[in-house]
Amino acid sequence: MTKGRYANIIIDISHEKVDRPFQYKIPEILRESLEPGMCVRVPFGAGNKVRQGYVIEVTDEAQFPDDRIKQILGVEKGSASVEADAIRLAVWMRETYGSTMIAALKTVLPVKKNMKLKEKRKIRRLLTGEEIRALLGEALRKHQNAKARVLGELCHEPELPYELVTGKLNVLPATLKSLEGQGIIAIESESYYRNPVRIESDRVTGLPLSEEQEQVRQEVLSDYDNGIRKTYLVHGITGSGKTEVYLSLIEGMIKRGKQCIVLIPEIALTYQTLLRFYKRFGDRVSVMNSTLSAGEKSDQCERAKKGELDVIIGPRSALFVPFPDLGMIVIDEEHESSYKSETMPRYHARETAQYLAKLKNASLVLGSATPSLEAYYQAKKGAYRLFTLSSRLTGGSLAPVSVVDLRKELREGNRSIFSKKLQELISDRLSRKEQIMLFLNRRGYAGFISCRSCGHVMKCPHCDVSLSQHMGGKLVCHYCGYETGDVKTCPSCGSPYISGFKAGTQQIEQQLYKYFPGIRVLRMDGDTTRQKDSYEKILSSFSEGEADVLVGTQMIVKGHDFPNVTLVGVLAADLSLNDHDYRAGERTFQLLTQAAGRAGRGSKKGEAVIQTYRPDHYSIVRAAQQDYEAFYEEEILYREIGPYPPAAHMLAILITSPEQIQGEELAGRLAGIARNIIEKGTVIGPAKASIGKINDIYRFVIYCKSHDEKVLANVRDRIEQAVAAMELKRESIQFDLDPISSF
Numbered sequence: 001m002t003k004g005r006y007a008n009i010i011i012d013i014s015h016e017k018v019d020r021p022f023q024y025k026i027p028e029i030l031r032e033s034l035e036p037g038m039c040v041r042v043p044f045g046a047g048n049k050v051r052q053g054y055v056i057e058v059t060d061e062a063q064f065p066d067d068r069i070k071q072i073l074g075v076e077k078g079s080a081s082v083e084a085d086a087i088r089l090a091v092w093m094r095e096t097y098g099s100t101m102i103a104a105l106k107t108v109l110p111v112k113k114n115m116k117l118k119e120k121r122k123i124r125r126l127l128t129g130e131e132i133r134a135l136l137g138e139a140l141r142k143h144q145n146a147k148a149r150v151l152g153e154l155c156h157e158p159e160l161p162y163e164l165v166t167g168k169l170n171v172l173p174a175t176l177k178s179l180e181g182q183g184i185i186a187i188e189s190e191s192y193y194r195n196p197v198r199i200e201s202d203r204v205t206g207l208p209l210s211e212e213q214e215q216v217r218q219e220v221l222s223d224y225d226n227g228i229r230k231t232y233l234v235h236g237i238t239g240s241g242k243t244e245v246y247l248s249l250i251e252g253m254i255k256r257g258k259q260c261i262v263l264i265p266e267i268a269l270t271y272q273t274l275l276r277f278y279k280r281f282g283d284r285v286s287v288m289n290s291t292l293s294a295g296e297k298s299d300q301c302e303r304a305k306k307g308e309l310d311v312i313i314g315p316r317s318a319l320f321v322p323f324p325d326l327g328m329i330v331i332d333e334e335h336e337s338s339y340k341s342e343t344m345p346r347y348h349a350r351e352t353a354q355y356l357a358k359l360k361n362a363s364l365v366l367g368s369a370t371p372s373l374e375a376y377y378q379a380k381k382g383a384y385r386l387f388t389l390s391s392r393l394t395g396g397s398l399a400p401v402s403v404v405d406l407r408k409e410l411r412e413g414n415r416s417i418f419s420k421k422l423q424e425l426i427s428d429r430l431s432r433k434e435q436i437m438l439f440l441n442r443r444g445y446a447g448f449i450s451c452r453s454c455g456h457v458m459k460c461p462h463c464d465v466s467l468s469q470h471m472g473g474k475l476v477c478h479y480c481g482y483e484t485g486d487v488k489t490c491p492s493c494g495s496p497y498i499s500g501f502k503a504g505t506q507q508i509e510q511q512l513y514k515y516f517p518g519i520r521v522l523r524m525d526g527d528t529t530r531q532k533d534s535y536e537k538i539l540s541s542f543s544e545g546e547a548d549v550l551v552g553t554q555m556i557v558k559g560h561d562f563p564n565v566t567l568v569g570v571l572a573a574d575l576s577l578n579d580h581d582y583r584a585g586e587r588t589f590q591l592l593t594q595a596a597g598r599a600g601r602g603s604k605k606g607e608a609v610i611q612t613y614r615p616d617h618y619s620i621v622r623a624a625q626q627d628y629e630a631f632y633e634e635e636i637l638y639r640e641i642g643p644y645p646p647a648a649h650m651l652a653i654l655i656t657s658p659e660q661i662q663g664e665e666l667a668g669r670l671a672g673i674a675r676n677i678i679e680k681g682t683v684i685g686p687a688k689a690s691i692g693k694i695n696d697i698y699r700f701v702i703y704c705k706s707h708d709e710k711v712l713a714n715v716r717d718r719i720e721q722a723v724a725a726m727e728l729k730r731e732s733i734q735f736d737l738d739p740i741s742s743f
């Protein structure tokens with residue numbers, strides 16, 4: 001950032017809304033030292049009352065005539081406050097990802113709402129574990145599933161946090177009330193919860209670590225004590241003991257009086273995982289997730305600031321919980337795409353955590369079974385310290401995986417969506433009363449409707465996407481919600497041979513009923529999980545054995561362990577290879593590895609079947625072999641030739657306009673600006689975005705590539721300046737650095 005004579009300052013972080021910045025003159029003596037994030041004293045308002053403010057920008061551009069701008073009085077001593085760190089983080093985000101300062105500030109500053117503190121409640125059993133177990137048997141016989149879920153937990157846990165039971169266990173308050181009425185449990189509130197002795201007695205200590213786990217613990221903590229700060233990558237399959245390592249590291253940090261942030265993708269934040277943290281660290285742990293109200297979120301932040309918490313667990317936004325003395329950030333499942341924000345600023349939690357760790361002098365620990373190319377690349381270069389956990393600690397071995405060539409199936413006359421092998425294995429599992437997961441590598445139902453005579457595809461009139469067919473024949477646009485009735489004849493050629501591409505989850509469900517009469521199927525996809533909690537409901541119902549098969553999309557491969565699942569089928573593994581972006585291979589490998597990993601998690605032996613039209617593609621071959629290293633070597637070659645991230649940086653620029661011509665023109669001009677800055681051949685476009693129109697707004701995209709991130713930041717700044725000068729009314733520009741999904 002350039003030094004200048006003026007500072008833009010936010011006077012009050014009122015939290016409810018971040019007010020606009022005010023400009024002040026920088027006195028001579030502060031010219032060299034003043035930086036964004038510093039806390040200063042300034043005269044404010046008509047009475048020139050002295051107020052505190054935070055510098056967000058230093059500039060040479062005066063907003064008013066110089067004599068009308070007031071001057072900064074001085075810098076607050078020891079201004080390295082939690083707020084100052086947040087402001088620095090926002091400044092960094094704005095510079096790295098490109099967004100407005102206000103949007104960046106709103107992202108990093110917890111919203112403060114004046115709401116009543118919610119009572120913290122817990123459930124305590126009033127009977128012995130034995131007595132509870134007897135009641136559990138009765139509840140199971142009577143099919144009182146919710147009651148059984150609570151009792152099942154209470155058999156071995158004398159106390160449970162109330163929100164965990166009503167939330168993750170999906171038990172209605174009325175059910176708990178009735179249990180309380182029957183004298184089985186007591187529902188107690190905060191004052192009781194705060195009594196530390198009781199919690200202590202219920203805590204568990206860590207397991208003795210394996211040699212590999214112990215090495216991670218010792219090295220990370222001794223680095224920390226020696227003042228060495230690094231990023232560590234723990235690579236290990238699911239079940240290899242990564243979480244146990246995080247727990248032991250957190251324990252080490254707490255002993256040193258430090259706090260920890262643990263990021264876990266929301267979808268993997270299961271009851272079991274949370275309980276493990278609660279049991280280890282008691283009520284000094286808290287959760288941050290999207291189901292919390294704004295008031296609850298702000299409570300968590302207040303508790304953190306006051307030093308009442310040691311650990312916060314949550315999705316990427318948990319990074320912004322304002323701890324006074326952060327010691328470590330853990331990012332589990334570091335490869336997950338949900339760590340990248342899809343709204344401005346489009347920050348990546350991994351990179352942001354790295355900056356935050358530097359700011360706070362903390363360590364950063366990443367973990368994954370299938371590390372992102374980015375993280376593994378850094379590890380290979382020696383920038384991250386790599387640890388490998390090489391085996392499952394609970395004994396269970398990886399399930400054997402077989403690949404079935406669907407082209408061959410078709411040649412042999414099998415036109416069903418289940419290969420012969422998969423059909424045989426499904427029958428076998430049904431007869432043995434074991435469970436099956438069928439996974440479709442694609443969202444939604446059926447995909448597009450096309451004419452088999454002329455090839456016409458039914459598209460949304462407002463968006464450049466094909467319509468999806470839902471049950472009953474209705475055609476729906478997944479982008480804008482447009483709906484239209486079923487078509488009987490092709491609108492283009494009149495042919496009656498127009499039909500859906502039958503490969504959706506609903507279709508699979510129907511085929512299962514047809515091939516295996518009496519089979520019990522649960523389905524999980526975007527349609528069945530629209531309601532709050534329905535995701536948890538489906539999973540707990542499957543885990544209680546209420547269905548033989550769980551059919552679903554991406555969602556079913558994450559989180560939850562199902563010991564009775566001994567067969568996993570991937571129905572069309574290559575569907576995700578058809579996405580037109582450079583991460584398609586990586587995404588496919590990750591999904592298949594995770595899917596295969598779901599089989600045989602219990603004591604029974606499992607097996608996985610991958611059906612595909614491209615049995616020779618390296619993503620599929622390596623996933624079947626469960627060989628990450630070999631996959632990485634092939635994938636990184638492709639990225640280096642591209643070049644694509646992580647071998648280079650890439651900036652995507654999205655231009656939108658309600659008028660096609662104007663949008664195209666603007667995109668062309670901006671591409672010209674980019675070409676003037678970057679060497680030839682690394683600016684691609686402008687081109688129609690992969691979805692060229694959404695809601696009647698046209699979309700164009702430019703890609704810029706460079707090995708130097710600064711060059712791309714420069715392109716972005718120049719384009720921002722040019723766009724600001726144009727005073728556009730209807731067009732808009734968005735930036736995405738190292739995009740994860742295409743515009």
Ligand code: ADP
Binds near residue numbers: 237
């Ligand atoms: P991951 O996070 O890699 O999936 P976890 O930490 O959840 O692995 O461990 C998987 C299973 O192995 C859990 O049931 C856990 O209790 C057990 N486990 C982890 N570490 C040890 C250990 N050192 N000794 C015995 N069991 C362990």
Ligand code: ZN
Binds near residue numbers: 456491493
């Ligand atoms: Zn036609």
Ligand code: ZN
Binds near residue numbers: 463
């Ligand atoms: Zn639409």
